[in-house]
Amino acid sequence: QSALTQPPSASGSPGQSVTISCTGTSSDVGGYNFVSWYQQHPGKIPKLMIYEVTKRPSGVPDRFSGSKSGNTASLTVSGLQAEDEADYYCSSYAGSDTFVFGTGTKVTVL
Amino acid sequence: QLQLQESGPGLVKPSETLSLTCTVSGDSISNSIYYWGWIRQPPGKGLEWIGSVSYRGSAFFNPSLGSRLSISVDTSKNQFSLRLSSVTAADTAVYYCARYVRFSDWFGPWGQGTLVLVSS
Numbered sequence: 001q002s003a004l005t006q007p008p009s010a011s012g013s014p015g016q017s018v019t020i021s022c023t024g025t026s027s028d029v030g031g032y033n034f035v036s037w038y039q040q041h042p043g044k045i046p047k048l049m050i051y052e053v054t055k056r057p058s059g060v061p062d063r064f065s066g067s068k069s070g071n072t073a074s075l076t077v078s079g080l081q082a083e084d085e086a087d088y089y090c091s092s093y094a095g096s097d098t099f100v101f102g103t104g105t106k107v108t109v110l
Numbered sequence: 111q112l113q114l115q116e117s118g119p120g121l122v123k124p125s126e127t128l129s130l131t132c133t134v135s136g137d138s139i140s141n142s143i144y145y146w147g148w149i150r151q152p153p154g155k156g157l158e159w160i161g162s163v164s165y166r167g168s169a170f171f172n173p174s175l176g177s178r179l180s181i182s183v184d185t186s187k188n189q190f191s192l193r194l195s196s197v198t199a200a201d202t203a204v205y206y207c208a209r210y211v212r213f214s215d216w217f218g219p220w221g222q223g224t225l226v227l228v229s230s
Contacts, residue, residue, distance in 0.1 A: 001173050003156070034215035038157070045206065045223060046157065051216040089157050093215040097145070097162065097170040104156040 004029060004090055004102035011108040012080045020105045022073040022090030028100055030071035034093035037066060037075045041086045049088075050075060077107070085109045112136040114207050114221035121227050122201075128194040128226055132207030139188045140165040145210040146190045147217060148181065150203040158203075162210050163190050197228045 005023040012018040022029065022037075029035055035053045038046035048057050050066035053073060063078045073092070077084050090102035118130035132146065139146060147162040161171040163181040171179050175194070183190040194201060204225050208217040 003158075032215070036216040038217075040157075045220045046217075048216055048218045052214055057218075091157075091159075091216070097168075098172070099147070099159040099162070099210070099215070101149075101157040101159055 001100055004092060004100055006090060006102040006105045009106045011110055013110045014080055016080050017076055017078045018080060018107060019074050019076045020088055022102045024071050024092055026071060028092040028094040029073050032093045035068055035073040036091050038089045039086045080109050082109050112219055116205060116207050116221045116224040120225060122197055123230050124198055124228055125196055128197050130192045130205055132190050132221060134188045140185050143212050145212055147208050147210040148192045149206045149208060152203040199228050202228045
């Protein structure tokens with residue numbers, strides 16, 4: 001079971017959009033519509049931002065959106081705000097009640 | 111409101127066994143639509159799924175942790191526990207417990223996390 005691959009960093013200016021990719025295999029991302037995304041600020045616990053590829057939990061701004069194509073999922077943050085600066089992790093169901101996280105992406109708001 | 115809290119030693123010697131317990135409050139752990147999971151995060155690094163357990167005691171593990179790992183549940187105490195044997199410095203991490211929502215496959219809420227340092 002290998003970690004899902006994410007770019008180490010991404011950045012954008014306030015108001016711009018940033019998209020983070022999350023690449024897995026047909027055994028995880030590509031095989032199930034159970035990709036979720038977590039935001040983690042320094043020293044804080046992860047916060048669920050997206051689940052089931054595209055769904056947003058109550059309270060998450062609609063600036064956050066998710067998508068998937070084949071073995072790659074993506075998180076897009078539109079209208080970047082200073083508070084969006086954080087680490088983002090994707091995750092996926094990987095079959096047989098196992099689970100895998102991505103390597104993480106640090107988003108910087110310029 | 112559901113809350114989870116990790117407890118256990120913050121320092122473990124190399125080759126010994128790391129033991130942590132997660133106490134769930136605000137709801138019963140005995141619900142078949144949830145599993146109860148452990149995730150860890152080495153300092154400055156990413157998240158790693160360790161494993162999950164059902165309230166009936168069925169456990170599922172990260173294959174990379176192999177036979178060192180055991181996860182159990184105690185429904186009478188509304189707790190679940192992690193045991194990781196033969197630890198090394200590579201097992202130093204913040205350990206989180208969290209509820210796993212089955213059929214939707216996401217974790218939440220999370221405990222606050224507990225730092226476990228493996229050192230002699």
